Amino acid sequence: xxxxxxxxxxxxxxxxxxxxxxxxxxxxxxxxxxxxxxxxxxxxxxxxxxxxxxxxxxxxxxxxxxxxxxxxxxxxxxxxxxxxxxxxxxxxxxxxxxxxxxxxxxx
Numbered sequence: 001x002x003x004x005x006x007x008x009x010x011x012x013x014x015x016x017x018x019x020x021x022x023x024x025x026x027x028x029x030x031x032x033x034x035x036x037x038x039x040x041x042x043x044x045x046x047x048x049x050x051x052x053x054x055x056x057x058x059x060x061x062x063x064x065x066x067x068x069x070x071x072x073x074x075x076x077x078x079x080x081x082x083x084x085x086x087x088x089x090x091x092x093x094x095x096x097x098x099x100x101x102x103x104x105x106x107x
Contacts, residue, residue: 020077024070031069035062 039058047054 016077020073023077024073027069027073028066031065032062035065 039061043054043058
């Protein structure tokens with residue numbers, strides 16, 4: 001009998017969930033920083049006039065961008081079936097880059 005719903009691609013191991021959460025958190029810092037550089041200077045006068053409303057709207061902007069970023073990363077992780085091999089590849093690249101920056105050849 002053929003199953004109607006195939007949920008296997010939605011199941012994550014603890015390791016995959018940890019990798020996805022770490023990527024999301026690390027990726028969130030530059031996004032939040034850039035948002036702060038754009039949003040906060042534009043809203044300085046408004047924050048002084050109406051601090052409650054301005055803080056609610058600014059917080060909603062951060063939450064909205066965070067939601068979109070999380071959704072996008074989840075779709076990328078599911079589409080490309082990114083697992084711990086992804087982190088191993090990044091770690092190799094970082095080590096190779098550090099080795100090459102010391103003036104040595106990686107070959």
